[in-house]
Structures are given as C-alpha cells and as structure tokens.
Amino acid sequence: MSALFILIGCSLLIAGSFLAAFIWSIKNGQYEDDYTPSIRILLDEEKNKNQNSNTNTKVKLQTNAN
Amino acid sequence: MLAKLYNMNDLNNCYHCGENCYNQITTEEKYFCCNGCLQVYLLIKENNLCNYYDISDNAGITVKGKFSGEKFAYLDDEELISKLVLFKNDNLINVIFSLPQIHCASCVFLLEKLHQINEGIIYSRVNFQKKEIFVSFNPKLVSLRKVVETLAFVGYEPNISIQDTIENKNSSNVNVAIIKIGVAGFCFSNIMMLSFPEYFSGGLIETNGLKNVFTWLNLFLSIPVLLYSASSIFQNAYAGLRQKDINIYAPIALAIIITFSRSYFEIISGIGAGYLDSGTGIIFFMLVGRWFQNKTYETLSFERKYQSYFPLGVMIKKDDKEISIPVNKLAVDDVMVIRNNELIPADALMISKNANIDYSFVNGENSTQQPAIGDLVYAGGKQMGQSILLKAVKLPSQSYITELWNNSVFEKNKQQKDSFVHPWSRYFTMILFTVALFAAIYWSVVDSSKILNVVTSVLIVACPCSLLLTSTFTFGNMMRQIEKHKLFLKNATVIQSLADIQHIVFDKTGTLNSQQNTSIVYSGIQLSREDQNLIRSSTAHSSHTLSQSLYIHLNDKTTDHVVEMVDDYQEYPGMGIVSNAVDKKLVLGSRSFVTNAVSLSKVNSAEVHVNIGNQYKGYFSVKRPYRKGINEVLLQLKTRYKIHILSGDNDAEAKNLIQILGNDVPMVFRATPEDKLNYIKQLQADGKKVLMIGDGLNDAGALMQANVGIAVNDNNANFTPASDGIIDGNHLVELPDLLNYIRKNKQFVFTGFAFSICYNIVGLSFAVQSLLKPVVAAILMPVSSISIVTLAIILTNWASRKMNHKIN
Numbered sequence: 001m002s003a004l005f006i007l008i009g010c011s012l013l014i015a016g017s018f019l020a021a022f023i024w025s026i027k028n029g030q031y032e033d034d035y036t037p038s039i040r041i042l043l044d045e046e047k048n049k050n051q052n053s054n055t056n057t058k059v060k061l062q063t064n065a066n
Numbered sequence: 067m068l069a070k071l072y073n074m075n076d077l078n079n080c081y082h083c084g085e086n087c088y089n090q091i092t093t094e095e096k097y098f099c100c101n102g103c104l105q106v107y108l109l110i111k112e113n114n115l116c117n118y119y120d121i122s123d124n125a126g127i128t129v130k131g132k133f134s135g136e137k138f139a140y141l142d143d144e145e146l147i148s149k150l151v152l153f154k155n156d157n158l159i160n161v162i163f164s165l166p167q168i169h170c171a172s173c174v175f176l177l178e179k180l181h182q183i184n185e186g187i188i189y190s191r192v193n194f195q196k197k198e199i200f201v202s203f204n205p206k207l208v209s210l211r212k213v214v215e216t217l218a219f220v221g222y223e224p225n226i227s228i229q230d231t232i233e234n235k236n237s238s239n240v241n242v243a244i245i246k247i248g249v250a251g252f253c254f255s256n257i258m259m260l261s262f263p264e265y266f267s268g269g270l271i272e273t274n275g276l277k278n279v280f281t282w283l284n285l286f287l288s289i290p291v292l293l294y295s296a297s298s299i300f301q302n303a304y305a306g307l308r309q310k311d312i313n314i315y316a317p318i319a320l321a322i323i324i325t326f327s328r329s330y331f332e333i334i335s336g337i338g339a340g341y342l343d344s345g346t347g348i349i350f351f352m353l354v355g356r357w358f359q360n361k362t363y364e365t366l367s368f369e370r371k372y373q374s375y376f377p378l379g380v381m382i383k384k385d386d387k388e389i390s391i392p393v394n395k396l397a398v399d400d401v402m403v404i405r406n407n408e409l410i411p412a413d414a415l416m417i418s419k420n421a422n423i424d425y426s427f428v429n430g431e432n433s434t435q436q437p438a439i440g441d442l443v444y445a446g447g448k449q450m451g452q453s454i455l456l457k458a459v460k461l462p463s464q465s466y467i468t469e470l471w472n473n474s475v476f477e478k479n480k481q482q483k484d485s486f487v488h489p490w491s492r493y494f495t496m497i498l499f500t501v502a503l504f505a506a507i508y509w510s511v512v513d514s515s516k517i518l519n520v521v522t523s524v525l526i527v528a529c530p531c532s533l534l535l536t537s538t539f540t541f542g543n544m545m546r547q548i549e550k551h552k553l554f555l556k557n558a559t560v561i562q563s564l565a566d567i568q569h570i571v572f573d574k575t576g577t578l579n580s581q582q583n584t585s586i587v588y589s590g591i592q593l594s595r596e597d598q599n600l601i602r603s604s605t606a607h608s609s610h611t612l613s614q615s616l617y618i619h620l621n622d623k624t625t626d627h628v629v630e631m632v633d634d635y636q637e638y639p640g641m642g643i644v645s646n647a648v649d650k651k652l653v654l655g656s657r658s659f660v661t662n663a664v665s666l667s668k669v670n671s672a673e674v675h676v677n678i679g680n681q682y683k684g685y686f687s688v689k690r691p692y693r694k695g696i697n698e699v700l701l702q703l704k705t706r707y708k709i710h711i712l713s714g715d716n717d718a719e720a721k722n723l724i725q726i727l728g729n730d731v732p733m734v735f736r737a738t739p740e741d742k743l744n745y746i747k748q749l750q751a752d753g754k755k756v757l758m759i760g761d762g763l764n765d766a767g768a769l770m771q772a773n774v775g776i777a778v779n780d781n782n783a784n785f786t787p788a789s790d791g792i793i794d795g796n797h798l799v800e801l802p803d804l805l806n807y808i809r810k811n812k813q814f815v816f817t818g819f820a821f822s823i824c825y826n827i828v829g830l831s832f833a834v835q836s837l838l839k840p841v842v843a844a845i846l847m848p849v850s851s852i853s854i855v856t857l858a859i860i861l862t863n864w865a866s867r868k869m870n871h872k873i874n
Contacts, residue, residue: 004276008283012256019252026241026248036194039171040178043121 082107082126113182122170127221139390140379141211163224168197227374247353250295253287254346261343265841281333284342291346314491321529328522344847351851355538359558368556405453413465414456416441423447428763470739470767487537491530505834516836523838527829536818539858547866552794560790563774565809566755573760574713579690586619590684604645653677695799702802712737743767807869814861825850
C-alpha cells in the first residue's frame with residue numbers, strides 16, 4: 001500500500017504541471033486570438049516568382065492632396 | 067486572378083479593388099479604376115507583395131475618396147500620441163489600431179508585411195476577429211502619423227479613438243475569470259478522485275493511515291478554490307449586503323462557508339471526510355455558468371459615445387496658414403477647413419460656397435444639403451466635395467448633437483435590472499431556514515447532539531446555486547441562439563428586460579427604411595431613349611454615389627448597353643456634372659446647379675435634375691424604400707405591442723405609414739434628438755416598458771433612455787451608438803419571432819427550478835434525518851447540476867429550432 005503514497009504524489013505533480021501550463025498559456029495570450037493563426041499558416045513566407053525583374057518603377061509613399 | 071464581374075456590361079474591373087473601371091487606367095494589361103488603386107498596386111508590386119492578389123478574390127480596398135495630405139497632421143501632437151499608444155520609449159512605440167476594412171486572408175498577408183513597406187516599422191500583427199492590428203515601430207525612423215498614413219494609403223484607414231485605446235489597455239479581466247475556472251476545475255477533480263476510495267472502500271481505507279492522507283490532501287487542495295476561485299462570489303454577496311440587499315450570492319456564500327467550515331472541522335478533528343468534493347464542485351459549476359453567460363462580442367462595442375464618431379483632429383486657418391489641432395483645443399470663432407469626406411466636429415457657420423453636407427451619420431437619411439454662406443451647419447455632417455471653410459460657433463462638446471450627451475441619461479449607467487431569479491432565491495432561502503429551524507426543534511427533543519449536524523447538512527445540500535445555474539445557462543444559451551440571427555445583446559439581463567416590453571418605438575429613417583437599396587423615380591418631361599443613354603453614359607464617369615445609383619437604375623432599364631462617347635466631361639464636386647455627347651449638352655445635378663434657382667434646402671429626398679440641350683427636362687428623385695417585409699413585421703408586432711414611430715424628417719411619409727399601419731399608431735415627425743429622448747421618458751413615466759429601435763446618432767439619447775435600446779446596423783464597419791443590443795438590418799424582419807423566443811425565457815428557467823426543487827427535496831429528506839453522508843451529497847450535487855444544465859440547453863435549443871423553422 002505504501003506505493004500509493006508515491007503514486008499519489010506523482011499524480012498530483014503531473015496534474016499540477018498541467019494546471020501550471022494552462023495558466024501560463026492564458027497569461028501568454030494564446031487564447032486571445034484563435035482565428036488569425038489559421039490564416040497565417042496558409043501564407044507563404046517568400047514567393048519569388050522572378051516576375052518583378054522588369055519593374056524599376058520606384059513608388060514613393062506620397063499622399064496626393066486633392 | 068481577376069475579381070468577379072459585377073455587371074453584365076463591357077466595363078473592366080479594377081485589378082486592385084474589383085470595382086468597375088469608369089476611367090480606365092492600364093498598366094501591364096491590368097486595369098485600374100483610379101490612380102489611387104494603381105499607386106497601391108505599384109507599391110505592393112515594388113515590395114514583392116503581389117501574393118496579396120493571389121490569396122483571395124476582391125482583396126484590395128478601394129481608395130476612392132482618399133484622405134488628403136494633412137488629414138492626420140493632428141497625430142503629431144505629443145499629448146495625443148501618449149494617449150493613443152500602449153507603450154512608448156525612445157526606440158519603440160507599440161500601438162493598436164482598429165481597422166474595420168480587414169476582410170480576407172490577403173489583408174492579413176499585407177498588413178503583417180508592413181515592415182517591408184516602411185523600414186521604421188519593426189513588427190505588425192493582425193487580430194482578424196477583432197479587426198485590429200498591433201504595430202511596433204521605431205519613432206526615430208518613422209512617426210505615428212506616417213504609420214497611420216501608410217495604413218491609410220494601402221486602403222486600411224484606422225478608426226482612431228481614445229476611448230477604444232483605453233478599453234484595450236484594460237482587457238485582461240476575462241483571463242482572470244478563466245484562470246479561476248481552471249484552478250477550481252483542477253482542485254475539484256482531484257478532490258473527487260481522492261474521495262472515491264473513502265466512498266467505495268467500506269472502511270478498509272483506514273489501514274496505514276491512507277484515509278488521513280487523502281482527507282488532508284483534500285483540505286489543502288480546497289484552499290485555493292475557497293480563497294481564490296470563489297472570491298468573486300463573496301465579493302458579490304458582500305456588495306449586496308452593503309446595499310442592504312440579499313442577492314442570490316448571499317445564500318450561496320453562506321452555503322459555501324458552512325460546507326467548508328464543517329468539512330475542515332471534520333478533517334482536523336479526524337471524525338470524517340467532509341463535503342469538500344461537493345463544495346468545490348458547486349463553485350466550479352457556478353464559475354463555468356457565469357463564464358458561459360458573460361459572452362462578449364469582440365468586434366462590437368455597446369458603449370460608443372459621440373467621441374468615437376468624431377475626428378480627433380481638425381484643420382484650422384490661422385494667420386493665413388492651415389494648422390492641425392486636436393479637436394478638444396478647438397475654440398469658438400476658429401475658422402475650420404473641412405475637406406472632402408471629413409466630418410464637421412462642431413456647429414459652425416458657412417463662410418464659403420459649395421457645401422454639400424451629408425447627415426447620414428446623424429439621422430440615417432441619405433440626401434445631402436447645400437447650405438449657403440451664413441447658414442448654420444450642425445456637427446456630425448460630412449462634407450462631400452471640395453474643401454469648405456466654416457467658423458465654429460460652439461465647442462464640439464456643446465453642439466446640437468453632442469449636447470445630448472450632457473443629458474443625465476448618459477451619466478449614470480443604466481440601472482441593472484434585478485433578475486427575476488433574485489426574489490426567488492429569497493423565497494428559497496426563507497423556506498430553507500424554516501426547514502432547518504423545524505429540524506433543529508425536532509432534534510433538540512430527540513437527540514440534541516445532532517442539532518448542529520442536521521442544520522449544517524440542510525444548508526449544505528439545499529444550496530440555491532441550482533437556481534443560479536438554471537438561469538445562467540438558459541440566458542447564456544439563448545444569447546448564443548439569437549446571435550445566429552444577428553441580434554447581439556450586451557448581456558443576459560437584456561433578455562429579461564426584452565421579455566417585459568410593452569411598447570416598441572421605431573425610428574423611421576435608417577431603421578424602417580433600407581440603407582442599401584434605392585428606388586429612383588423620374589418626374590418631368592418624358593426622356594427619349596437617346597436621352598437616357600446620354601445620361602447613363604455620362605454618369606458612368608462619376609464616382610458620386612448618386613451618379614452610380616442612377617447609372618445602375620438606367621442600366622437595368624435598357625436592353626442595349628451602348629455607351630456613347632462623352633466629350634468635355636466635367637464634374638463639379640457637390641453640384642453636378644456637365645458633358646457633351648452626340649452634340650448635345652447635358653447638365654446633371656442639384657436643383658440650383660441645373661436650374662439656377664435658389665436651392666430649396668431641406669428637401670426630403672435626394673434629387674438629380676436634368677437639362678439636355680438647354681432644355682430643362684425634370685428630375686430623378688432617389689429614395690430609400692422601406693425595408694423588404696417591414697410592413698408585415700410591423701403589423702405582426704402590432705398585435706402584441708403598442709407601436710410608436712419617431713422621425714426626424716418632415717411628415718411627407720405620414721399618409722403612407724397610416725395606410726400601412728392604420729391610424730392608431732402614434733407618430734411624431736420633425737423630432738429632435740432631445741424630443742426622442744423625452745418621448746421615451748414620457749412613456750416610462752406612465753409605467754410603460756419601452757423598446758427603442760434606432761440607428762443614427764440622433765437616436766442615441768432615446769436608445770439610452772429606453773428600457774432596452776437596440777441599434778440597427780447595416781454595415782459591419784459602421785459604428786452604432788451606445789445601446790443594449792445590435793441587430794443586423796437584414797435580420798430586422800425576424801424581430802417578432804426573436805421576441806417570441808425571448809419571451810419564453812421565464813418558462814425555461816421555471817422548468818429548471820422545478821427540477822432543482824425535486825433534487826432539493828430528496829437531499830433535504832436525507833439531511834433532516836441526519837443521514838446526509840458525504841457520498842450522498844457527492845452523488846446528488848453533480849447529478850443535479852449536470853441535469854439542470856442539460857435541461858436548460860435542450861429546452862433553449864429546441865425552442866430555437868422551432869423559431870428557425872418558422873423564419874425559413
């Protein structure tokens with residue numbers, strides 16, 4: 001029966017670490033936005049199609065007053 | 067990938083924004099509707115971000131009516147910057163902007179690559195559901211104003227409001243509630259597990275002191291639940307007691323205290339295992355119920371004040387120079403410069419010509435007004451057309467519209483209606499104490515050593531928390547069901563207030579009228595087919611909303627889609643257009659522009675006058691028709707509620723409305739915002755419960771004063787004034803069915819009550835006999851909680867399915 005003491009200690013330790021992970025994940029803001037990451041994962045990082053080689057048009061951010 | 071074609075005509079769609087190209091600009095075989103779209107495309111291309119167009123159709127946002135160069139100049143004001151940013155030091159500024167234009171994956175792609183467009187921007191991250199962007203930038207390389215201008219340039223002009231920033235800064239309260247549930251759930255389930263051996267061992271557990279270990283572990287595990295998770299229950303109970311009111315939390319708090327103290331006493335003195343599993347379970351279920359009920363809508367705000375609508379900055383003319391100042395520094399007699407599409411922040415006198423003011427923001431009406439020099443112009447109007455000069459006569463906070471917010475209605479929070487559950491909890495508690503008292507008297511005769519045992523057992527087993535659980539889950543699930551019909555409520559108490567409504571007051575403009583469709587009626591000399599073609603060809607070149615509706619109207623009418631060549635096309639912003647085609651001169655526009663007559667301002671509908679070949683032909687009047695199906699809805703509502711109609715307009719529509727509704731519906735025309743508020747007050751003074759349905763800023767006071775105020779919203783990006791609920795305009799016709807559904811809430815809650823009372827009777831019968839073993843409590847408690855929750859959800863879902871069936 002004395003094995004139970006150790007096992008109970010272990011089970012509480014494991015369960016406690018899950019609780020700690022849960023609290024950490026909330027404080028870390030992982031539940032704040034549960035939609036955008038699903039879009040973000042589909043966006044390719046860099047997709048160089050070499051299609052921009054012929055453009056040298058330098059566009060400056062200008063705000064034309066009308 | 068080209069955007070979908072909208073019209074079956076020969077116009078190309080803009081590669082950037084997908085709109086029809088009236089003036090075609092082409093580069094690399096791609097068409098653009100305006101120079102602005104082309105500029106954005108070139109910028110995106112230069113930065114290798116062309117994926118923007120591949121990810122989804124219709125990615126681009128039209129940049130028509132671009133902001134002017136100085137529009138954001140007020141963002142250079144240091145005081146304002148420190149109010150807007152979340153964090154600031156010499157090398158880093160963090161800020162969150164609300165971007166209502168976010169609509170697809172491409173938006174996320176482009177906005178998270180801002181650092182490629184402007185090197186001063188370090189990092190940007192989008193929250194799609196909140197339609198917000200978090201931006202970090204280096205203030206040494208780029209200013210806040212420049213960041214905002216970059217966003218505005220690519221089509222995402224932020225809604226900048228100090229109120230929203232403050233809300234953003236303290237939004238962490240939700241997380242605390244979830245952590246509390248997590249802690250309670252963890253402790254509850256572990257205590258439950260450690261209690262099982264005790265229940266099932268039949269005494270064997272006594273060996274080796276295992277029982278002691280288990281009970282003491284339970285004791286330690288229950289402490290965080292009592293002190294941390296349950297703290298809000300104690301705070302609520304205490305707050306109620308301080309106002310000399312016994313709310314539902316007081317008996318619950320009492321039950322918790324008795325459960326825990328008796329359990330601790332049993333464990334410490336070694337006589338029993340206590341009722342900690344029941345006690346922590348109750349707290350866990352109650353916290354879950356409250357979280358379920360307090361659903362929040364991230365993109366909606368129910369607290370908007372006029373400041374959210376108004377600009378933060380304004381250009382004024384001083385010593386022949388134009389400078390930008392924050393709006394709160396505007397003084398009377400300052401000369402304001404209002405550009406195309408800018409909002410007038412204060413009541414002012416016109417000092418220049420060519421005003422064309424759109425008050426749709428204020429009253430939901432789509433016609434524009436053309437005040438002359440010296441006329442008074444009210445705050446909240448939007449200038450459409452060239453820049454105008456105005457002299458402020460009042461401060462922004464004391465203008466016609468904003469004065470409404472000085473009314474005392476806005477000062478106090480709307481009184482939180484006491485839930486009908488609360489009085490029931492009071493009866494329940496009284497009965498409970500009576501039962502406990504009789505049990506105590508009985509046992510004092512039979513066996514006085516058991517008095518304390520019995521009394522505490524009674525209070526432990528018959529906790530009014532099942533009443534609370536029934537109502538929280540019923541209301542919470544109802545809110546979720548009506549949300550499917552695009553009616554969003556601020557909180558659960560609104561459901562109860564809605565069920566008690568007797569009178570419904572409608573605003574006419576923008577609420578009963580559709581905001582999306584237009585009906586166009588022509589009156590005057592019959593137009594020949596060539597004439598119609600001429601008008602259609604000319605309006606194709608204009609981006610003005612009236613021209614576009616006229617174009618669509620005429621296009622639908624004809625079968626041949628000949629587009630005439632148009633020469634000498636000229637557009638006079640805010641006035642009209644002049645063109646030459648097939649050797650005929652066409653003048654199209656406002657009455658004063660076409661006929662040279664003095665403008666009869668305050669016309670009810672928007673009019674486009676026509677003059678062809680120097681002959682005045684007549685005019686098209688553009689009206690907002692009533693929403694589809696609104697007649698039936700009003701008649702349906704009339705059978706149960708008393709309907710009232712308030713309108714800021716003249717009474718031109720009165721006859722029409724009487725014909726639809728009959729003459730027993732009170733109608734008020736030419737109502738000022740203040741009138742509307744007082745009308746509601748008057749009804750309430752007669753003891754009536756009033757539901758106000760409106761949309762514009764001019765309804766804000768009435769929405770606030772009414773027992774329930776519901777704002778109608780036709781466009782997700784639009785603001786709605788402070789209200790208790792927001793309904794999508796297209797779903798307004800479902801209102802009678804939604805109200806029917808909501809009225810059932812009491813029925814559902816009382817069914818749940820009846821169930822929980824059955825459980826309580828069983829529990830009490832054990833308790834008064836001094837037979838309440840922890841195991842009995844531990845079975846009764848979760849079974850009753852779970853079955854009540856299931857019942858509440860099944861009932862509300864079943865009724866909602868019936869409602870859906872009826873609506874479809």
